[in-house]
Amino acid sequence: MPGAAAAQPAFDRRDPRAVRRAVRSGAHTGHTGGLAPGIVQANVCILQGEWARDFRTFCERNPKPCPLLAASAPGDPRLPRLAEDLDIRSDVPRYRVYRDGELIEEVGDIAHLWTDDMVAFALGCSFSFEEALIAGGVPVRHVAEGKNVAMYLTSIETAPAGPFRGPMVVSMRPFTPANAIRAIEITARYPAVHGAPVHIGKPEMIGIADITKPWVGDFVGVRDDELPVFWACGVTPQSAVAQARPPLCITHAPGHMLVTDCKNSELSDWGQSMGSDPCG
Amino acid sequence: MPGAAAAQPAFDRRDPRAVRRAVRSGAHTGHTGGLAPGIVQANVCILQGEWARDFRTFCERNPKPCPLLAASAPGDPRLPRLAEDLDIRSDVPRYRVYRDGELIEEVGDIAHLWTDDMVAFALGCSFSFEEALIAGGVPVRHVAEGKNVAMYLTSIETAPAGPFRGPMVVSMRPFTPANAIRAIEITARYPAVHGAPVHIGKPEMIGIADITKPWVGDFVGVRDDELPVFWACGVTPQSAVAQARPPLCITHAPGHMLVTDCKNSELSDWGQSMGSDPCG
Structure with a gap:
């Protein structure tokens, strides 16, 4: 049944590495709900230069709405804290590209948009x-x-x-x-x-x-x-970024999250090591 | 000022061992509120034989209202988990003695009432x-x-x-x-x-x-x-014991608690080791 195979690509939907490989290759472009159960899925926000520095401060000052799981080095598309093989330019099934606060397009890969002052932020999700x-x-x-x-x-x-x-x-x-x-x-x-x-x-x-x-x-x-x-x-x-209208901002599309290698059960140790206040 | 000295016996009110020594000697017979700040004060209930065995089970089944900090061996007046020198027959400033569920008397020492099948229970206090x-x-x-x-x-x-x-x-x-x-x-x-x-x-x-x-x-x-x-x-x-009407029950008088050597700040580790359910 080639039709069914195309609708549901053959990869291990419980394995986060397999999910990321399928996303990276373009075999999976859909929602991530139900994939890799027990594994942390993250909100993604990518900003440049000074905007990224201010956004990091915003997250640190508001740890409850903006729980920072990891941030990349500027220009570095990896987030090794979340998964060794992770490449933020390709590992989200669907991205939203905003210019000056306006949604311009949805894309499946952002390699062509990546610049050496970009910082990728991964935020915890309910x-x-x-x-x-x-x-x-x-x-x-x-x-x-x-x-x-x-x-x-x-x-x-x-x-x-x-x-x-x-x-x-x-x-x-x-x-x-x-x-x-x-x-x-x-x-x-x-x-x-x-x-x-x-x-x-x-x-x-x-x-x-x-x-x-x-x-x-x-x-x-x-x-x-x-x-x-x-x-x-x-x-x-997301609301704060939309109102700030940065020249370029890239996020995940709703429901199309970044699948990490981290277990939900491990998250109880995370708050303090990222500098957020667990009592905040 | 000998009068003032008599009203407020000379002991270090911040030191739990000094408090217990003053209680034991009869120098302090009053409330324990404000004594030994930061230190665990406990509710006390003393029962005999089968009544003590059932009461222990009652505490274990109801850990939220009856959080058992320590129980003595039958006939043993010590509670070394709470304080090395502790003697439950003398270290509560004022005891209440109930016979068949009726309050009979308040006393400052229970050595004359102690029997070799008595078990002393110390319960956590808000x-x-x-x-x-x-x-x-x-x-x-x-x-x-x-x-x-x-x-x-x-x-x-x-x-x-x-x-x-x-x-x-x-x-x-x-x-x-x-x-x-x-x-x-x-x-x-x-x-x-x-x-x-x-x-x-x-x-x-x-x-x-x-x-x-x-x-x-x-x-x-x-x-x-x-x-x-x-x-x-x-x-x-206390309410459950009063309704059960055991032949003999001894408790602390309200506000006249057992002062231990344990710090309140250490209590967060206690629940599981006593077998009570911290999630109950």
Whole structure:
């Protein structure tokens, strides 16, 4: 069945190296959801020169929304901390290219755009902590229902750095009180993927007027016996970058993440070694 | 000023060994609040024979309300895990003696009551985690106001063991959402002193009809920008023992705790080694 083989290229979908090889060769150009289970998938943001230096500072000042897993040396496309063979110019299935803050194109490879002052940033993603929650017996409704997490703009301001500033974006997950406590306990151990929540209950206190109307994503309800729990969201740096309008910025396309060799279960050790504040 | 010297015996109030020596000699018979700061103070419960065996099982099955720090060998008045020189017959400033569940007397020494089938249990106390909260920058209102913590009977049933059973008693502390999250993170590290909360928000879900009316202690308010946070309380085992009516039971008198040599800061390692479940 050559048609089926073309739709689903023959590679070991559980092996992160095989996934990266398939992405690199162009055999896999789709979403990374469900690939390499248990493995860290990262948000990607690539900037040049002074913009990259300011963005690094922005991440360091806002470790909860911008948990920096790794950053390349300027001009170096490798991220050996995340995977020995990783080449950031080819290992993301689909890139978005922004010029002056405008989305110009989506491409499968950025070798032709790479310059020697480019820095690639890999940021932690809530996929990792959601896996830990589910493994810990805490059901996550939007995952169970196959929906996107609900995201909201808040009145919490990020700490600015150069041109990067703006409101913190949060994701919301509803839990019973006992599960909310478990979720706080579990995610507190993962500072490299947003860590403990930033808020619980009382959405109006962080500038959310109507919880049923997320800014992005799907509202999955908050039942009478549940509390809404809010985590800092990886959309925050994307929003800050879009508003800063750098001449050139390259990111992953939504859902088309960088697959690393790191295990989610190892992330609990990461926060401090990257200089982010696990208690922040 | 001999009068002042008599009211406040001359011993180093910061040194737990000096405190125990003063208690043992009868020089100090008062409360232990404020003595030996940073040091673990424990709840004490002494039972005989089969009652002691069942009580140990009750503690093991209910580690959040009954966090067992140490238990003596039958007939052995020492608790070397807590302090090398400790003698449970003399080192509590004031004991309560219950016969068939009735309070019979308060005494300063129990050497005359000690039998060779007696087991002394030392249980963790929320003083330790409150110190950790305050050190972590999370204000605890009833402490700041010099009041007792508010305690409530709940609809949460303890896991029974022999004659010991009954509702979980909880203590309530109000916090802003951000401080509630910090409080959960901090206390989760202290399974040996009740650990993470058992409930947050929504008191009606655990059978508390009117939060302004605690069963015991002082209600210090829950403001519009606060959530009530509920921890399993060390009064739970006292309540279970009182209802079981053992022929003889000896406890510390309220506020007259056992001062150990252990540091509060060391408690974060304790939960697992005593067999209690830090995630329970």
